[in-house]
Every structure is written in C-alpha cells, then in structure tokens.
Amino acid sequence: MKPQTSTTEVIELCLLIGRIMLQNGAETYRVEDTMTRIAASYGKEEAQSFVTPTGIVFSLSQVEPSKLVRVSDRTTNLSHVTIANNISRKITAGDLDIQAAHEQLTKLDQAGVKFSMPTQIAAASLASGCFAIMFQGHWSDFLPACISGGVGFIALLAFHRFFEIKFFAEFLASLIIGALAFTLLSFGLGSEADKVIIGSVMPLVPGLLITNAVRDLMAGHLVSGLSKGAEAFLTAFAIGGGVAIAFSIF
Template structure:
C-alpha cells in the first residue's frame, strides 16, 4: 500500500534527520534509513544524504506502483553524539522488536527532545577541556586558570550567538576574537604569562574536530560530495577562527605602537 510506504518513509527520514542534525556521518544516516525501510518490508530503497539534505526514494521491485520520493532540508546542525547513538540503537533494535510506525515515531520524538546536560556543566567542562590543552602545551598555573576562565566566557558568547541564529562563521570569528582580547587583557594585567598558550587553549572549543573527522570518514566511505562539503565547512571554520584572532592581535599591537 502506498500509504504504508509513506508512513515507513516518514519514520526512516525522521530517524535520519535526528542523526544528521546532531553530527552523524552521512554514510551512517544512509545506512540507518535503508535498514529501517527494509525492516518494514521495503527492499527497494535508495538513500542519498548530504550535510544539508536527505533524499530517499522507495519503489516496488516489480514496478507495480509509482515510486515515492521524500526530500528533507537540514538547516541547523549541532553536535550531540548521545542522540546519534540512541537513534542508531533504535534502528538496530527493530531487527528484534518491530514497533508500530506510531510507536517508532513516538520513540524518535522522545530521543529528539532528550535533554542535554545542564548548562552549568557544559560551561564548566568547556573551560576544563580547553585549559587542559594548555597544560599539555606546558602552560603554568596562571595560564591554566586564565584559559579556564576565558574558555567559559567564549562558550557562553558562542551559545548566545547561536540562540540568535548567527551563522557559524560569525560565531567562530567573534568567539575567537573574544578569546584573543581576554587573553591579551589577562596577560597585560598580570593574570597570565604565556599569551600564545592561553589563546591556543582558549579557542580549542571552537575547532571543527568533528567536522574534520566526518569529512575524512565520508570521503573514505566513498561519499565524496559530503566529504568535500564537510571539509570546506571545517576550512571556513578554521579561517573564521584565524580571522578573529588575527584582527584582535593586529588592533592591539598597532594601538600600542608595537609594544605589549
């Protein structure tokens, strides 16, 4: 029945959308969509996923009915690997327990609305993770505490920009600019010693580590369009971070006539 195929397709695309929005690789999203469709008896399914869209077509093998195509535009993306893992587990559990379409959609809606860690924990962990990068680089206790404080402020600033729908270039450029400005002030006032270590560790939370990893994994899996797109996204993010740091550094040192 065409209506049954549409309901199955809705379930599969909903699962793929949650995964793609939360940082999953495109090949994993494609595999999940195909697996869900096959569990519900649709064996002839084609799935094509890019970082900004999902395209799925299902058809009967004997061509007894017209195919159905579903397109889903992905406009926002973040990193929440816990949700990716939950959807992945859900799709694999269908092999043992075949839920009704309604129950499956209900489970996916629960996963989508699953709460993240409290904000104070995320802020604290952002500061802790960044400051320990400074420790790996040989930063002292003052540099460690400086980068810890700056990273938490940068995290809050980027979160604020994200809530107000600023694009990722602006978010990273302003975030790195704030990190550089605060690092310069901390060293200028004597709260830090090594400017380079403080800046490097403070911008660690902005670096596109997941995007680079997914770009490599998608390229290795043969998804060259997705791999290239994610690679360009990582490159633009890196350029925005460098721009924010460079602009602030130039303005600071030119305003002081080359002196610190």
C-alpha cells in the same frame, strides 16, 4: 515477522531517524545505511537514499515518489545518535513495532540537550585550561585559559542567536578570547599568551566535523565529505581570523 505497515509509515520513520542522526553529528554513510536497513526490515529492499549535510532524499522503490527533508540546524550531540542507533537495531531485530519506534524517535527529537547551559560552559572552561597545559603551557596559564575559554564559549552561544551565519559568531568569539587573554596577561595572570589562546579556542574547533568529513570521503561520499570539509575550513578560518586580529591589536 513484522505486522503489515503502510508505505507512508515506513517513509516517515526512515526520514525521522535519518534527520535526527544527521542533525546531531552522524556521518552521512551511517545515516544512509540506517535508513536503508530499516526499510529492508519492512520488506522494502529497493529503498534508495541520498544524504547531504543539508538535506535527505529518500524513496522506497523506483515506482514510489521520493521525499525530501531539509536539514538546516546541525549540532553535536552524540548521545542522540547513539539512542537513534539503538532504536534502529531494535526495529531491524523486530523488537520494536513502527508505532512505538516513531513515538520514541519523536520524544528523542523533542528532547533538548542533555546537559544544562551552565554545565556546558563549565566543561568548556575546564577543557580550555587542560588544553593549555596539554600544549606545554605553564600552570600559571591554567586559570586565564579557563576564564578566556569560558567567556569565549558564552559569547559563541550568545552570538549564535543573533547571527544566522555561524562563522560570524565563531569569529567574534575567538576575537573576544584573544582580547581577554591579552588583557589577563597584562594584569599578571598567565605567562604565555599563545598557550592561553590556543587552549581557549579548542572548544570552538570543529573536531567532529573534520573527522566526519574524512570518514565520508573514505566511504566514497564525495559531496558530503567536501562540503563538510569546506565548512570545517571556514570555521577554522573564522577562529584564526579572530585570533589574528587580536594579536594585531595587542
């Protein structure tokens, strides 16, 4: 049996875990299900939530006021989603009181990315080379794909700091990847420009976003599914536009 908790504490806990999960790449229906389960574990069976990719509306009952949380920054960090899921299971099982749960979630929210920036760049670079080989490129394309992919990922991170609209950053990063790939091939590094470029842009492709859009649509969350699908389409269009301009120049 859980100790008596105030309505405000339950609302703040549900909104905190919902925001953490949504910011780090969780599906809309998973966020809503987690929030309602936590509320039900504290006896709030009538809790209602409405989650979109940019915000959360939550209320414990028809007589309680609703509360809105704006979500503007979103990234992909599935380890944070997993930890938040584990905390929610402990809450619903009664193994974690509301104060301890709030402290753990606050600590998780304040924690940065699990991997350092050089590690992320190295992973993107290596993945680019492996994708180039996977798409039937020659082994001579591995090194230029690694270089182009690593430089493109660095450009993406740098441009994200200067442009509020992330599509500009993805467009410029893909343009740099295309230009660098053709430059490397002109110096004799690599044999097929298309394989090098395809492998290099793969770290920029919104794979999780596309997956979540489909899963939200299948779960009946049409607003979130369509909006995530539109975001994924714009991202893919930005990447394709940058590569197309590189092809037209070179």
